[in-house]
Amino acid sequence: MKTSQKKQEKLIDENGIRLDGRKVNELRQLKIEVGILGNADGSAYIEQGKNKILAAVYGPREVHPRHLALPDRALLRCRYHMAPFSVQERKSPAPSRREMELSKVIREALEPSVFIEYYPRTSIDLFIEVLQADGGTRCAGITVASLALADAGIPMRDLVAACAAGKVGGQIVLDLTDVEDKGGEADMPVAFMPNANAITLLQMDGMLTGEEFEQTVNLAVEGCKQAYQLQKEALKAKYTTAKEVVKEEGVEE
């Protein structure tokens, strides 16, 4: 809720520096790891500032319950969930309305990237667990989930990277933290597939003029492109490490 919150501190100082020391068009520090869970077919972990999010993919596998199976494509399911300890006040582990909506829009943001038609009558189940939240978890969730899908070896058109932009203290800024989201004027999460120049998730709440809207979309897309580069590096890093292990230990025939 962005109504009438008294601003105790300025979110952006006179030099254009934000509370966490970033410039207005700067992304938070990203740390991404691919393939970190044993049981899942694909998995990834992301830290974006204080956000800590795990994603895992199971499938393509048999659909359960069976009647949900689709004759011509895989059923992509997604659960976005926040751990009870991920926020200041304990969140009930039961899925909230917000989590249900986010599960839906995240699924819709990722589905355009996956060749679901290759796996009829199966399900691809995607689980996103937010372990610690600090604003922008749906975006970080998409970025990490896309990597988990790639890690599961599922054919994809492109990786999907996501990033929010918004308006804080009258300025258009990239990658809002929780404080900035609550104290700011607008927040706009965007997911982007660079290969197809495709925006697959777009939401906004707040207040923007037409001109500000255009600036915000463009800035968010720039943020997505930066996240995309880091995504690709993280994916490659997994195989470079694997290669080194093979070199050192040899492969048993």
Added chain:
Amino acid sequence: MSSTMTARIKQKRIAQLVARGKRLDERGPNDYREVQIETGLIERAEGSARIRLGKTEVLVGIKIEVGEPFLDVPNEGVLTVNAELVPLASPTFEAGPPDENSIELARIVDRGIRESKAINLESLCVEPGKRVFVVFVDVYVLNHDGNLIDASALASLAALLNTKMFNYEVKEGEIKIKPGYTPLPLRNHPVAVTFAKINDKLIVDPWLEEEQVMDARLTMTVDKDGKICAIQKGGYGYFTTQQILEAAATVTVKAEELRKLVVKE
């Protein structure tokens, strides 16, 4: 919200027509279906409105009750939006707890009203931190023929404009209802405009069969000054930046048309 089957041949026809800037029901790409509005039809509710958007029909009832404020905003009333896709509205709706479609619908309507600060929530505070008024906006879909979002948002606005607050006074910590009513103070009039993307072209106000063909959906809510206050993309397709900016340009004009239907200055 894909649902009942549309014949492949018809789907193809719809897509081909849209590519040529035409539509099956002979509307232009930026034309809404006919809108009919009735207000105040539920006497028990503090406010109500029924919208017919073509064959889509949505009833919204407003109830105002006394409740507790949220801890982080102790001096503000509470806005709650809920949507019911009741089984009588479509062969594809089933009874039961709200599914993701009805939750998404309610949250899009909620975002428009909340972010445009349409309701003066501070004025609904009785006792800071203890008692405030809760405004329940209940969206009841009666017939689903596509574009439930715009119909629900418009019906909600019409119902809020129709809402009367009962007069009251606080005596010895008790809320006493006094005779008479005053209109609920509204500061803004948010209107939602939804686009469907079919064959790489944008059309407004998709009806059911167009929704079944569409690749993706984009809703923008605009306030009375033409500022954008909420956006939601839906569906499995995507939009290019160009298409989104194109939509943003169209939306102000269409929103103004719709607003004139419910807001009588």
